[in-house]
Amino acid sequence: MKFNNILIDDSTSTAIVTINRPSKLNALNSETIQELHEAFKALEEKKSVQVIILTGSGEKAFVAGADISEFADYSEKKGGKLSAKGHAILFDFVENLSKPIIAAVNGFALGGGLELAMACHFRVASHNARMGLPEVSLGVIPGYGGTQRLPQLIGKGRALELIMTAGMVDVERALDYGLVNHVVSQEELIEFCKKMASKISNNSPVAISYAIKAVNAGFKNSNGYDEEIKAFGACFGTEDFKEGTSAFLEKRKASFPGK
Template sequence: MKFNNILVNDKEATAIVTINRPTKLNALNRETIQELHDAFEALEKDKGVKVIILTGSGEKAFVAGADISEFADFSEKEGGKLSAKGHKLLFDFVENLSKPVIAAVNGFALGGGLELAMACHFRVASHNARMGLPEVSLGVIPGYGGTQRLPQLIGKGRAMELIMTASMIDVDRALGYGLVNHVVSQEQLIEFCQKLASKISNNSPVALSYAIKAVNAGFKNSNGYDEEIKAFGACFGTEDFKEGTSAFLEKRKADFPGE
């Protein structure tokens, strides 16, 4: 699959998706959002890929925001459609992907960039990363999930302050808030994420997909406990459960078929 704005590199069980618009600080335009959707959709179907790492090209930005030039003259109706389509194609799509997605935040993650990082299942940042939702300084609000995911991750009060002040925070504050899981040097960022991906890849792909679904259910208009019970029971009917329990009892490493 050929892309204009992203790069996809498969290495063993880990795929690295790189947003590649360095002259635009990897800003998200409609074409890039569509390409990311297509890439994630293909990787989800690829049985050889167990974990996906998402990052930005260069040393300055993960994603510095949305490409404002594309929607500066939009009407109310067009703005609503833009948000709805973005949710469906990318942000909700990534959050609900059955395979773990790690955001490797290698610089500025602002506006849509931070919203994309928050849609990933967890985040690792380099020391130079800076994060924020500056939309209100442009007369608009975060439209790709920022008003929902940021409070879920760091709490309502902190999220309200960041959104209302349109401020950026550094990685120390982001780590303290729980917005990122780890902070490493930029040189070590991808390698660190690959090590995490390798640990994840040792586990059952089916169980991982059920775990993602159950955790996400607790943040939606559904009963997370009910979803957990349902998913827990479903695991018992999988080949991965048979292999995992057999390997444990036989004191050997499991070789999960992913079924």
Template structure:
């Protein structure tokens, strides 16, 4: 599949998606959102791909925001539809993907860029990264899940301050806040993320998929404990569970079939 704004690399068991609009600091436009949706969907369907890494081209920006020129003259109705469609196609889609997605945050992750990173299952930042939600400086609010995911990750007070000031924080602060899991040098960012991905890929993909669903349920208007119980029980009916327990009892490494 060919794309205009992204690059996709498959080095099994890892799929890497790179947003490739360096002249626009990798800003998200409608075409890029659509392409990202297709790429994530395609990688999710491939059994051999166990983990997906998402990054931006160059060292300046992961994603420096949305492409404002596309919606500067939108009406209220058009603005609402823009947010709803974007959340469905990309941000909620990534969050609920059955395969783990690691955001490799290189440089600026602002507005829609930070919202995209937060939709990933966790984040690793280069030490030159800068993150923020500057939307209120444009007379609008974050519309791709930022007002919901940021408080979940860093707490209500800090999220309120970051959104209301339209400010940026550096990588060290993001680590301290719990917004990112790790901070590494720019030259080590992708290799670090791929090392993490390889560790994840050795575990049961079926169990990981259930874990993602159960964890996400706790942040929604559902009973996360009930979802955990349901998913826990379902694991007992999988070939991965049989392989994992048999391997453990026989003191060997598991070779999960992924079903």
């Protein structure tokens, strides 16, 4: 896979996707959003890949926001289409991917950058990370899921404060709020995420995909408990379940076939 704005290392079971626009602080333009969609779709279909780490190039930014120059003159209709397309091909797509995506947040994660990190299944931040949704300072609101995912993660009151003040939070507050799971040094960030990915990879990829689906259902207009029951039952028909239970009873380490 060759792209203009992202780099991919999928040589191991943990793939690393790096947004590579350092001169623009890795800002998301339409081309980058499309490339990320294509990359995640290909990695989801690649059997050898079990976990994906998403990060930004350089030391300053994960993603410093959307590329405002692309849409500054948009009409209402074009603005709505921009948001809808972004949801469909990237932000919702990432959230619902069957393989776990860990956001390795290095530096600024602002606007669309924070929205992308929040769409990932969980987040690890470096000490220099700063996060926020500054859209109202531009006369617009977060349009890539920020008004929905931020309250889910940190609560309505805190989310509204962060959105309405257009402010940033440092990693200590982000950790306290539950916006990130872990904070490490910038030098340790990728290796820490790799270790987390390795722990995930020890488990059934089929069960993990069902767990993602069930958890997501609880935050949508569907009944999460019903989805859990359905997914739980479906696990019993998988080869991973047979291998996992056999390994437990035989007191050995499971070798999941991913089926």
